[in-house]
Amino acid sequence: MASDCVFCKIAAGEIPAEIVAESDQTVAFRDINPKAPVHVLVIPREHQPDIASLAAASPAVAAEVLEQTRVVARQESYEDYNIVFNTGAEAGQTVFHAHAHVLAGVDVSKLFLA
Ligand code: 5GP
Numbered sequence: 001m002a003s004d005c006v007f008c009k010i011a012a013g014e015i016p017a018e019i020v021a022e023s024d025q026t027v028a029f030r031d032i033n034p035k036a037p038v039h040v041l042v043i044p045r046e047h048q049p050d051i052a053s054l055a056a057a058s059p060a061v062a063a064e065v066l067e068q069t070r071v072v073a074r075q076e077s078y079e080d081y082n083i084v085f086n087t088g089a090e091a092g093q094t095v096f097h098a099h100a101h102v103l104a105g106v107d108v109s110k111l112f113l114a
C-alpha cells in the first residue's frame with residue numbers, strides 16, 4: 001500500500017466509498033463525480049501507478065480488473081459498457097493508482113472515438 005494514495009486507502013477501508021463489488025485482487029466502487037448513469041471504478045488492491053504498470057508487473061491482476069468490469073456492469077443491469085483507462089497526466093489521469101472507469105447508460109465512444 002502507498003501511504004499517500006487515496007485508492008489504497010479506499011481499498012483498506014480507511015476512506016469511505018460506495019463499494020459495489022470485491023474480489024480477491026480488486027475492489028469496485030462508485031466514482032465520486034459520476035459522468036454516466038453507471039460510473040464505477042475497478043481498482044487492483046495492489047498499488048501500481050497505472051494500468052500499463054499493472055499489466056507489466058501483475059498480468060493476472062490486470063486480467064481480474066478487466067473481468068470485474070463485466071461483473072460490475074451486469075450487476076448494474078448492463079450488458080454493454082465502456083472501459084476507460086486514463087494513463088498518464090497528459091491523458092487526464094489524476095489518481096495514480098491503476099483504475100478502470102466502467103461507464104454504462106451512455107455511449108462514451110460517441111464523445112471522442114466516433
Ligand atoms: P482519473 O482522472 O485519474 O482517470 O480518474 C480518477 C477518478 O477518481 C475521477 O473520476 C474522480 O471523480 C474519482 N475520485 C477521485 N477521488 C475519489 C474519492 O475519494 N472517492 C471516489 N469514489 N472517487 C474518487
Ligand code: ZN
Pocket residue numbers: 001002005006007008009046047048096097
Ligand atoms: Zn494506491
